[in-house]
Amino acid sequence: MPNHISVVRAKSIAGLMTATSLALVLSGCGATYDVTSPRSARNQASADAKNALSPVDCRKLKCVALTFDGGPSKTTPPLLDILKKEKVHATFFMQGRNHITKYPDVVRRIAAEGHELANHTWSHKVLTKLKPAEIRAELTPVQDEIAKLTGHKPVLMRPPQGRTDEKVSKVCRELGLAQVLWSVTAKDYLTTDSALIEKRVLDQAERDGIILLHDLHKGTVPAVPGIIAGLKKRGYTIVTVSQLLAPAKTEPGMVYRP
Template sequence: MSAGRAVPAPPPVSLREPDPDVRRGLRPEYTKVNCAVAKCVALTFDDGPVGGTDRLLQILAQHRVKATFFVVGRMVEEYPGILRREMADGHEIANHTWSHADLTTLSSEGVREELEKTEAAIGKNIGHGTTLMRPPYGATNARVASAAKRLGLAQVMWAVDPLDWRNRDTALVERRVLSQTRAGDIVLLHDVHASSVNAVPKILTTLAERGYKFVTVSELLAGVSVEPGRQYRERAAT
């Protein structure tokens, strides 16, 4: 793509589309990538959706990049249209609990409720549930793993954390992601912070120049034995 030239966003996919792969965003205009060979990276965005997520979706569409959104259930109820746009644009939707609670402080029933309510909110809006979850703060224990396993959800952590929630500094977030990212990594970002969204264009452009391919978490882990309840921070060597 030439510098400064925006690529039109792909047309939205109807929720009535009969092909489940197309509904999940695996469109023919995207080249499927073999992450066992290619330099893949999965960008993930936590805590939304929020109003500012729309701008991030525009940026990702311009670069023809798919990401994974770990959404909070109560935010899904507030911004259901943005969640539906994430799915229609070909991004992956995953579970980030109902209220962003530290799950290790909850009972087994409390953990289950946080995840189940979010699954229900997601399913109501996009027609299906998820297969991935991310515990807030990365805080997990045996109760969390057990609840995730029962619900068929793998625990997705991260290999790269630019601490964008603490340092609302676009240039610093850019430098940290660009200096730390390696092939097969899962990168943690937050679409609730404008400073993080502002860092995305340079991250995408620079990593693409270095030969990286951007994929969803499920695409990154394709060919890896992904088991509900287990933790994944990067693509294991295959």
């Protein structure tokens, strides 16, 4: 699922700061919006920050974030069993219609077991094709439903197909949502071959990467134990997106992309 984004310019940060923000343009459109990498976000955070979001420090550790899109679904509880056994936490970008509404107890369990809950729209429409009011209508109900079930609204979202632009970013800013893309995809929506899914993830994984998987597809959950084992064998610490960024705090509207 390509994100159809091209880099057109970079902003320089003086002194000890690194370049943390790029102006991106959606192909064929002149609107710009801000993007940064997990490493740049961490580097820009205050050097003496004391309140990191997690006990892990990805400035020192070789971290990779594990994320799942499109759930919850009937395959999510077995996935949660695996993650609990392996003592791994992930970020779940959840859909509203036929997912959050159908599996509210699973949403509660995801939160109770320490995973990160995030927004993947109500009905998986491509947001760049919508008007601002329609974008808001895709994001707001997910915020409200997750808050109703867990007591907390997400601060992260993932645009369907990774497609974003200035219009989407503006609505996300207003709703307090940062946008999260990815660097690793197994294209598990195209195959049920768990061994292939595992291989694709391990072949692409790099430090500060963000792995995209879909817990609702048949071959994905059976691939997760091998993915976790393979990443750990290579020295990776598996974290949530917010843990990957810490001590930086997510900036609403910003696009985070390795």
